Amino acid sequence: MVRKGEQSATAICAAFLDRIESFNPKLNALVEVFSTEARQAAEAVDQAKLRGETLGPLAGVPLVIKDVFNLRGQLSTCASRILEGYRSPYTATAVQKLQDAGAIIIGRSNMDEFAMGSSTEHSIYGPSRNPFNLERSPGGSSGGSAAAVSARFAPLALGSDTGGSVRQPAAFCGIPGFKPTYGRISRYGLIAFASSLDHVAPFARSVEDLALCTGLLAGEDEKDSTSLAEPVPDYLAGCSDSIEGLRIGIPKEYFAAGLDPEIEALTKAAIQELEDHGASTQAVTLPHTRFAIPSYYLLCTSEASSNLARYDGVRYGLRRGGDRSLDEMYAETRGEGFGSEVKLRILLGTFCLCSGYYDEYYLKASKIRTLMRRDFASAFKNCDVLVTPTTPTSAFKLGEKLQDPLSMYMNDVLTVSANLAGIPAISVPCGFTSDGMPAGLQILGPSLDEARVLQVAAAYQKATQHHLHAPDLETQS
Amino acid sequence: MSAYKTVIGLEVHCQLKLASKLFSPAEYAFGGEANSRVSAVDLGLPGVLPRLNEDALRVALRAAIALDCEINLRTKFDRKNYFYPDLPKGYQISQFDEPYCRGGRVPLGDGRFAELHHIHLEEDAGKNMHTDQGSLVDLNRAGVALIEIVGMPDLSTPREAHDFLENLKQILQYAEVSDCDMEKGSLRCDANISLMPRDATELGTKVEIKNLNSFRMVERALEYEQRRQQALLASGGEVSQHTRLWNDERGETKAMRSKESTQDYRFFPEPDLPPINISEELIAELRASMPELPEARRARYRELEGLSDYDIDVLTADRHLGEYFEALTKAGAAAKSASNWLMGEVSRVLNENNQSIADFAIEAPRLAELIRCQSEGKVNRLSARKVFERMLSHAEGAMAAISALGLEQISDSGELESVVQAVIDANPKPIADYRSGKEKALHALKGLVMKETGGKANPKLVGEILLRLLS
Numbered sequence: 001m002v003r004k005g006e007q008s009a010t011a012i013c014a015a016f017l018d019r020i021e022s023f024n025p026k027l028n029a030l031v032e033v034f035s036t037e038a039r040q041a042a043e044a045v046d047q048a049k050l051r052g053e054t055l056g057p058l059a060g061v062p063l064v065i066k067d068v069f070n071l072r073g074q075l076s077t078c079a080s081r082i083l084e085g086y087r088s089p090y091t092a093t094a095v096q097k098l099q100d101a102g103a104i105i106i107g108r109s110n111m112d113e114f115a116m117g118s119s120t121e122h123s124i125y126g127p128s129r130n131p132f133n134l135e136r137s138p139g140g141s142s143g144g145s146a147a148a149v150s151a152r153f154a155p156l157a158l159g160s161d162t163g164g165s166v167r168q169p170a171a172f173c174g175i176p177g178f179k180p181t182y183g184r185i186s187r188y189g190l191i192a193f194a195s196s197l198d199h200v201a202p203f204a205r206s207v208e209d210l211a212l213c214t215g216l217l218a219g220e221d222e223k224d225s226t227s228l229a230e231p232v233p234d235y236l237a238g239c240s241d242s243i244e245g246l247r248i249g250i251p252k253e254y255f256a257a258g259l260d261p262e263i264e265a266l267t268k269a270a271i272q273e274l275e276d277h278g279a280s281t282q283a284v285t286l287p288h289t290r291f292a293i294p295s296y297y298l299l300c301t302s303e304a305s306s307n308l309a310r311y312d313g314v315r316y317g318l319r320r321g322g323d324r325s326l327d328e329m330y331a332e333t334r335g336e337g338f339g340s341e342v343k344l345r346i347l348l349g350t351f352c353l354c355s356g357y358y359d360e361y362y363l364k365a366s367k368i369r370t371l372m373r374r375d376f377a378s379a380f381k382n383c384d385v386l387v388t389p390t391t392p393t394s395a396f397k398l399g400e401k402l403q404d405p406l407s408m409y410m411n412d413v414l415t416v417s418a419n420l421a422g423i424p425a426i427s428v429p430c431g432f433t434s435d436g437m438p439a440g441l442q443i444l445g446p447s448l449d450e451a452r453v454l455q456v457a458a459a460y461q462k463a464t465q466h467h468l469h470a471p472d473l474e475t476q477s
Numbered sequence: 478m479s480a481y482k483t484v485i486g487l488e489v490h491c492q493l494k495l496a497s498k499l500f501s502p503a504e505y506a507f508g509g510e511a512n513s514r515v516s517a518v519d520l521g522l523p524g525v526l527p528r529l530n531e532d533a534l535r536v537a538l539r540a541a542i543a544l545d546c547e548i549n550l551r552t553k554f555d556r557k558n559y560f561y562p563d564l565p566k567g568y569q570i571s572q573f574d575e576p577y578c579r580g581g582r583v584p585l586g587d588g589r590f591a592e593l594h595h596i597h598l599e600e601d602a603g604k605n606m607h608t609d610q611g612s613l614v615d616l617n618r619a620g621v622a623l624i625e626i627v628g629m630p631d632l633s634t635p636r637e638a639h640d641f642l643e644n645l646k647q648i649l650q651y652a653e654v655s656d657c658d659m660e661k662g663s664l665r666c667d668a669n670i671s672l673m674p675r676d677a678t679e680l681g682t683k684v685e686i687k688n689l690n691s692f693r694m695v696e697r698a699l700e701y702e703q704r705r706q707q708a709l710l711a712s713g714g715e716v717s718q719h720t721r722l723w724n725d726e727r728g729e730t731k732a733m734r735s736k737e738s739t740q741d742y743r744f745f746p747e748p749d750l751p752p753i754n755i756s757e758e759l760i761a762e763l764r765a766s767m768p769e770l771p772e773a774r775r776a777r778y779r780e781l782e783g784l785s786d787y788d789i790d791v792l793t794a795d796r797h798l799g800e801y802f803e804a805l806t807k808a809g810a811a812a813k814s815a816s817n818w819l820m821g822e823v824s825r826v827l828n829e830n831n832q833s834i835a836d837f838a839i840e841a842p843r844l845a846e847l848i849r850c851q852s853e854g855k856v857n858r859l860s861a862r863k864v865f866e867r868m869l870s871h872a873e874g875a876m877a878a879i880s881a882l883g884l885e886q887i888s889d890s891g892e893l894e895s896v897v898q899a900v901i902d903a904n905p906k907p908i909a910d911y912r913s914g915k916e917k918a919l920h921a922l923k924g925l926v927m928k929e930t931g932g933k934a935n936p937k938l939v940g941e942i943l944l945r946l947l948s
């Protein structure tokens with residue numbers, strides 16, 4: 001709109017800021033709104049337009065970033081006391097790329113502390129709420145970003161997905177969310193939780209917007225040695241291709257006990273929709289799926305225990321007990337700085353890596369990870385994509401799972417495998433349960449075949465238009 | 478002979494000679510204002526990622542090639558987890574079970590070799606400083622590329638440990654792996670030592686010694702520790718496994734405060750760095766670019782005429798000195814004369830100015846010209862020194878310096894004969910002495926001729942003329 005001159009960036013920005021002002025107090029999706037900076041940036045876009053400069057593909061598009069990203073001069077806290085007041089001296093590659101494309105960063109979104117959680121309740125900023133029902137969780141850990149896009153605070157948001165932290169909140173909040181192949185998007189400047197599982201992943205209002213945004217984010221970054229050099233196709237162009245003749249696999253392990261019957265029914269209806277559009281379906285098996293949750297939690301906690309060792313009170317962030325012994329400073333800083341879920345995971349991970357347990361836990365989980373990759377590789381020999389529900393249930397109530405970490409962990413059962421295997425996976429809205437909560441359809445593709453995943457998602461979206469169903473924030477209180 | 482056999486193993490940390498750090502673009506040079514050579518990566522800021530400095534791998538591979546190691550074509554990095562204020566990330570990126578090379582050996586200088594277990598790449602830590610205002614951390618050194626060279630327990634005397642280090646240092650310097658300057662910390666050594674009864678088959682309990690800041694300290698600390706353990710064992714005591722610090726002033730080792738339990742570093746593969754595949758092409762390229770190493774050079778110098786073992790050791794101690802020496806011989810200087818000049822005048826000047834041969838003012842071809850002039854009799858030794866002095870501050874050839882000083886040696890017998898005759902005529906006393914059998918008097922006469930000619934006379938010719946005129 002800005003590029004075509006239909007609207008000024010300033011007007012768009014002001015409209016979104018108004019909406020945030022009206023409804024963010026209800027949702028607590030954003031923990032900081034960059035009103036001044038955003039207005040200035042929008043003004044700059046309009047000036048550039050006036051001067052006749054070529055505008056980037058996201059010129060004037062408001063963007064929300066999860067509090068896990070570094071943005072120069074701004075707070076980057078991971079919703080943790082230990083980073084309270086920490087201002088970053090640099091900008092994450094992913095954020096920089098969207099800024100370079102013209103996006104305007106409008107706010108910083110809430111999350112589970114250090115991205116550990118599935119409900120956005122483990123946060124120093126308090127819980128975020130689901131725009132479709134304020135009593136419910138928006139999911140997590142990127143719940144703030146998902147709620148913000150769902151509530152139309154911004155058309156785009158960045159999240160991070162380590163075990164489903166973008167796809168699960170996308171499903172809960174009725175919007176698309178996409179985790180590309182591991183290494184497709186640079187992790188530089190994404191504060192690490194579990195390095196081998198962390199993915200930068202965007203939310204948008206439509207699959208097409210996701211495709212455009214993913215194309216801008218993807219590509220090799222010399223600052224991230226795990227980023228991939230493979231060429232990035234035009235994802236948006238592929239979104240209009242027909243799915244006639246595509247082979248869709250339905251992994252039976254994803255329709256097991258614990259799956260809410262309503263979610264199952266919505267998923268099956270979605271599969272029928274895909275068949276109606278010319279895709280063929282077949283049952284496939286991913287035999288190691290039952291080990292996904294234990295393997296995931298062993299690996300992610302192991303890496304987290306190491307990644308979070310840097311928060312020691314020596315150089316930045318919180319410091320307590322600095323006038324006492326070194327050990328006391330460490331203990332008090334970390335004791336006070338980390339929340340209970342983070343501490344639990346650091347303890348678990350430290351235990352897994354101890355000599356004597358390493359082989360039983362870390363190493364065994366790594367081996368299972370390899371087996372799961374093979375499961376997917378063999379399934380993709382006969383299928384172009386796999387289709388599953390994104391979550392076993394729709395959004396649960398706030399507080400419901402807080403005292404029961406294991407039940408919280410089980411909510412990731414359908415999403416963690418894609419992180420372990422590093423393959424692209426999207427969640428697209430696939431309708432609503434009887435109590436009006438959104439459900440998500442997960443589409444998984446082979447490594448580096450983001451285009452195929454987006455193509456199927458776009459075709460499904462076009463046929464159903466569930467993504468247009470916005471939450472009603474006016475009447476809820 | 479002692480009833481015990483000593484077993485020594487060394488672990489050497491060596492900073493690679495590089496412009497930047499192992500995983501960050503921050504420049505590295507010794508010293509600098511505290512925390513002035515630190516990037517976001519070295520600080521371990523939230524969200525930063527390491528990126529391997531490809532040059533570090535190349536330099537590390539040069540060490541592997543120079544030390545005859547077996548290179549692992551697939552290698553990876555691991556995290557070594559522990560808390561310490563000088564370790565910004567709370568873990569050190571190191572290599573645990575797949576180091577980039579294994580085996581290898583270090584010559585001991587007498588034809589024998591000590592085996593290596595492996596070499597691995599890792600990042601250095603910063604430095605903690607304890608002041609009146611509390612403890613401070615300087616992270617300039619944090620992230621600097623190191624190799625850790627782990628020796629097998631192959632050495633049996635403190636002297637061998639010293640020789641091991643001397644030879645290792647020489648090789649690493651030749652291969653341009655490291656400056657190996659212990660004073661600046663670019664070479665650091667820890668030593669393990671245990672004693673076992675001569676007839677035993679199992680190794681004794683080892684003690685690790687730290688705070689060894691020179692090769693001499695390594696040797697002395699091991700000698701001390703050898704005596705200490707020997708006395709302990711002889712009196713029926715037992716050696717406990719622990720770490721000791723060397724106190725050079727007191728000349729003794731002292732047990733460090735023992736830790737409650739051994740540290741568990743919780744090694745696991747570094748997820749931020751993919752495994753590395755080292756190509757055969759890279760190894761071949763590096764192998765082809767390796768300089769001649771000290772052992773080979775010594776062997777070659779032994780073939781040169783007139784050099785003693787001592788000369789050879791001095792000439793090969795520093796790769797650049799050897800190269801300068803060869804530049805002299807290539808430009809026509811005789812090996813022995815070149816060696817004498819280097820070990821005499823040149824060393825003196827370098828020592829006085831605290832310089833290395835690389836900084837030396839006189840280019841090799843010019844010094845070679847001077848050496849040739851001397852051996853051809855164009856200048857005598859005394860004059861040659863004067864010429865040398867002038868050449869230190871004048872960028873000119875030897876012949877130019879000689880004529881500028883007017884020091885061309887008089888080798889014209891006609892001219893010299895008249896001077897000699899004049900000296901004979903003016904000095905009846907020494908002549909009489911000589912004739913009465915005092916050979917020494919001839920030297921005095923020779924000296925007088927030299928004085929008369931301002932030192933320019935060809936001494937050999939003067940001697941001949943004197944003898945002829947006096948006979």
